[in-house]
Amino acid sequence: MRRLIVIASALLLLTLLGIAWWESRRVKPVALIPTITGQVEYCLTCHADIAQISKSHPVQTFGCVLCHGGEPLALTDDLAHSTLRGGKNPSDFSVVQASCSGDKCHSGTAETYSNHIQRATTSIQATYAGAIASILYTFGAQPDLTAHYGITAVEDPLSTSGITELQAFDPMAQTNPFIKLFGQNCLTCHLSAQPIDGQVYTRFTGCAACHTPTQTAEATQTTEIHKLTTAISYTQCDTCHNRGNYDLRTMTFVPRQDTPTDRLHNYYQPIAQFTKCEYTLDCVDCHTRTEAMGDGSLYSNKLDIQYIQCKTCHGTLIALPQTRTLTDPNDLVFRLAQLNPVVNLQLGDTILVTEKSEPLWNTRVMPDGTYELVGEATGQLFGFKPVMGSGCQQDPNDQSSAACHQCHSVQR
Amino acid sequence: MRPSFYDHLHPPTIPAPQARFRYTLAAGGLAVFFMLVLLVTGVLEMFYYIPTPEQAGASIQTLTFLVPYGGLVRNLHYWSAQLLIVVVVLHLLRVIFTGAYISPRRFNYLLGMSLLVICLLMDFTGYILRWDQGIHWALVTSTNLIKSIPLIGSGLYTILVGGSQPGSATLIRFYGWHIFGLTLVAGVVLVWHLFRIRRDGGIAVPPPLKRESLDRISRYELVRREVLAILLASIALLLLAVFVPAPLAPPITEASSNYATAHAPWFFLWIQEMLKQGNPFLWGVVVPLVVIAAMTLIPYIFPKPTKDELGKWFPHSNRLAQIFFILILLVIGILTIVDLLPAS
Numbered sequence: 001m002r003r004l005i006v007i008a009s010a011l012l013l014l015t016l017l018g019i020a021w022w023e024s025r026r027v028k029p030v031a032l033i034p035t036i037t038g039q040v041e042y043c044l045t046c047h048a049d050i051a052q053i054s055k056s057h058p059v060q061t062f063g064c065v066l067c068h069g070g071e072p073l074a075l076t077d078d079l080a081h082s083t084l085r086g087g088k089n090p091s092d093f094s095v096v097q098a099s100c101s102g103d104k105c106h107s108g109t110a111e112t113y114s115n116h117i118q119r120a121t122t123s124i125q126a127t128y129a130g131a132i133a134s135i136l137y138t139f140g141a142q143p144d145l146t147a148h149y150g151i152t153a154v155e156d157p158l159s160t161s162g163i164t165e166l167q168a169f170d171p172m173a174q175t176n177p178f179i180k181l182f183g184q185n186c187l188t189c190h191l192s193a194q195p196i197d198g199q200v201y202t203r204f205t206g207c208a209a210c211h212t213p214t215q216t217a218e219a220t221q222t223t224e225i226h227k228l229t230t231a232i233s234y235t236q237c238d239t240c241h242n243r244g245n246y247d248l249r250t251m252t253f254v255p256r257q258d259t260p261t262d263r264l265h266n267y268y269q270p271i272a273q274f275t276k277c278e279y280t281l282d283c284v285d286c287h288t289r290t291e292a293m294g295d296g297s298l299y300s301n302k303l304d305i306q307y308i309q310c311k312t313c314h315g316t317l318i319a320l321p322q323t324r325t326l327t328d329p330n331d332l333v334f335r336l337a338q339l340n341p342v343v344n345l346q347l348g349d350t351i352l353v354t355e356k357s358e359p360l361w362n363t364r365v366m367p368d369g370t371y372e373l374v375g376e377a378t379g380q381l382f383g384f385k386p387v388m389g390s391g392c393q394q395d396p397n398d399q400s401s402a403a404c405h406q407c408h409s410v411q412r
Numbered sequence: 413m414r415p416s417f418y419d420h421l422h423p424p425t426i427p428a429p430q431a432r433f434r435y436t437l438a439a440g441g442l443a444v445f446f447m448l449v450l451l452v453t454g455v456l457e458m459f460y461y462i463p464t465p466e467q468a469g470a471s472i473q474t475l476t477f478l479v480p481y482g483g484l485v486r487n488l489h490y491w492s493a494q495l496l497i498v499v500v501v502l503h504l505l506r507v508i509f510t511g512a513y514i515s516p517r518r519f520n521y522l523l524g525m526s527l528l529v530i531c532l533l534m535d536f537t538g539y540i541l542r543w544d545q546g547i548h549w550a551l552v553t554s555t556n557l558i559k560s561i562p563l564i565g566s567g568l569y570t571i572l573v574g575g576s577q578p579g580s581a582t583l584i585r586f587y588g589w590h591i592f593g594l595t596l597v598a599g600v601v602l603v604w605h606l607f608r609i610r611r612d613g614g615i616a617v618p619p620p621l622k623r624e625s626l627d628r629i630s631r632y633e634l635v636r637r638e639v640l641a642i643l644l645a646s647i648a649l650l651l652l653a654v655f656v657p658a659p660l661a662p663p664i665t666e667a668s669s670n671y672a673t674a675h676a677p678w679f680f681l682w683i684q685e686m687l688k689q690g691n692p693f694l695w696g697v698v699v700p701l702v703v704i705a706a707m708t709l710i711p712y713i714f715p716k717p718t719k720d721e722l723g724k725w726f727p728h729s730n731r732l733a734q735i736f737f738i739l740i741l742l743v744i745g746i747l748t749i750v751d752l753l754p755a756s
Binding site for chain 1: 470473474477478480481484633636637639640643644646647650651654657660661662
């Protein structure tokens with residue numbers, strides 16, 4: 001018995017020593033107290049290698065939990081991640097209101113332009129209302145092209161477009177088999193849809209669909225992309241907008257077969273005629289924030305919100321493009337230029353503005369009357385001139401881009 | 413040599429055949445050991461645990477992940493509590509399967525049964541103190557079961573929950589019961605139980621003429637055996653605590669009412685399975701109480717074991733009680749397994 005006790009004591013001692021050794025090898029917790037929340041979190045214990053998501057979201061200020069959720073004190077994989085919002089993507093529209101700080105940061109502010117959540121979730125890219133209305137009209141399920149349905153039910157009591165609400169579209173509730181097929185096969189490119197398989201289609205959902213670059217050389221080599229940017233390359237837009245076509249006869253998606261390697265051949269397929277500046281620039285260089293993210297109202301068709309034409313920057317034979325001289329240091333353009341510092345705007349600079357007075361913050365009117373534009377994604381400098389004073393022979397009554405393309409187009 | 417305090421707690425000698433591990437299973441002694449471990453680790457946990465709905469989950473996470481050896485202390489507390497249930501039931505099984513409950517030990521059998529019930533209540537209140545999504549379903553279901561009792565149900569519910577639904581008043585009441593109310597009762601009944609062992613003449617043995625052997629071991633040998641059992645149990649406990657962490661889920665929040673992991677603690681899974689039959693009062697209150705009552709009444713309603721057959725396993729004279737008890741354990745075991753099977 002005494003010998004057994006000695007052996008058992010030795011075993012217990014060994015166990016205790018083993019536990020002390022085990023405990024000494026444990027990773028030392030790394031605390032972070034973000035200034036906004038003031039609540040300690042230990043995510044950096046394991047995630048110290050993740051790059052800061054953007055200059056405007058410094059980790060010392062925001063931390064991780066404010067956007068991502070999760071258990072701030074937990075140090076085991078399962079528990080720490082059990083309450084993450086939206087999995088790895090807190091900007092998914094199902095959770096964006098909580099993640100992007102609801103009424104504090106990206107919605108509920110006095111400045112309409114900052115209500116990004118309300119704008120993006122009612123935008124045509126999120127509701128897909130135009131495509132749904134078009135299909136319902138085409139197959140006789142509604143008498144006109146007015147939108148009644150969106151991907152999810154959404155309301156906008158203050159709508160200026162006349163549409164104050166959209167009901168959730170349920171294709172299975174429809175009797176027409178084509179509309180059901182549309183629901184099954186064609187709802188893959190709105191902002192809440194998971195992308196179809198394939199690297200060229202890879203993107204996140206919600207805000208990150210556009211603002212997290214998944215198509216850069218760096219991004220394609222990793223599965224962990226922790227970045228938000230307003231310098232959005234055309235390749236990101238291409239994950240939805242330029243990847244193939246929907247065949248309405250079979251209601252299936254037909255991916256494009258070519259694999260273009262240069263900008264000219266990669267340019268937006270549905271447009272047959274276009275100019276050099278269009279394929280040299282990125283989509284966001286011309287298309288404005290309102291066109292992409294909406295203005296907060298619900299619309300029936302993308303054409304109701306899309307308005308940029310060649311004349312926005314180039315003017316017409318009888319009118320110069322609209323401009324604005326920067327006199328207010330709080331002007332939105334300075335914030336936009338700070339987010340993506342490809343230009344160094346100063347008070348007193350004159351920039352181009354759109355017909356709806358949206359600032360084209362990456363442009364500048366030069367003293368000699370010409371204009372400059374810096375590519376938002378490329379940083380490339382472009383100089384251009386107004387139409388006025390040129391030898392342009394365009395019909396003054398037809399100032400659409402299509403009319404410009406009669407003369408100004410390149411061959412693909 | 414004059415015995416030390418610890419030695420002195422033991423009788424000078426006890427009969428050798430009944431002092432073997434294979435006879436006692438060391439179950440009663442280990443139950444006392446686990447209770448002491450629970451007391452020590454529980455006191456340590458009290459330095460960090462904050463009994464409010466907002467802070468409970470965070471304070472347990474702090475203890476588990478950030479306090480040096482805090483996770484080990486919590487895991488030791490958890491595993492001691494689980495093993496306590498196991499050894500207490502083993503102890504009960506030994507007592508019934510050796511017929512040791514007959515007079516003069518009938519009263520101590522009742523004290524032992526009440527300790528079993530107290531252990532279950534301690535385990536359950538401790539489980540609730542986690543106040544995380546893993547216990548939410550059990551909290552809501554168990555308190556609603558109280559409400560289902562006719563006449564006194566709603567009154568009992570108010571006393572237990574402290575409001576119309578579980579909240580901060582509930583947590584502080586469960587905390588109060590766990591660390592003070594039940595602990596105090598358990599302490600008193602435990603000392604009484606141990607005292608009655610000595611008062612009733614020590615471990616049950618047959619009359620001297622019927623014994624196979626009259627050998628006795630000294631209190632020093634008994635203490636050595638206890639020490640060996642404690643050493644082995646400590647190793648098992650430490651290994652379990654290191655390699656199988658106590659469960660922990662995200663804290664209960666207003667948004668987390670979907671009971672993602674809806675289950676009772678393992679020792680009440682059989683009741684959860686019965687509740688699927690409907691009628692919560694019958695299956696959740698009456699039947700469990702009848703089971704406890706039936707086990708308590710075993711010394712009174714079944715043919716008694718003869719004194720000649722004491723001190724050995726499986727006496728012929730109380731076969732019926734043995735069969736009855738094993739049937740209860742079987743049914744509880746089967747219900748538990750069925751509940752654990754994935755729903756078809």
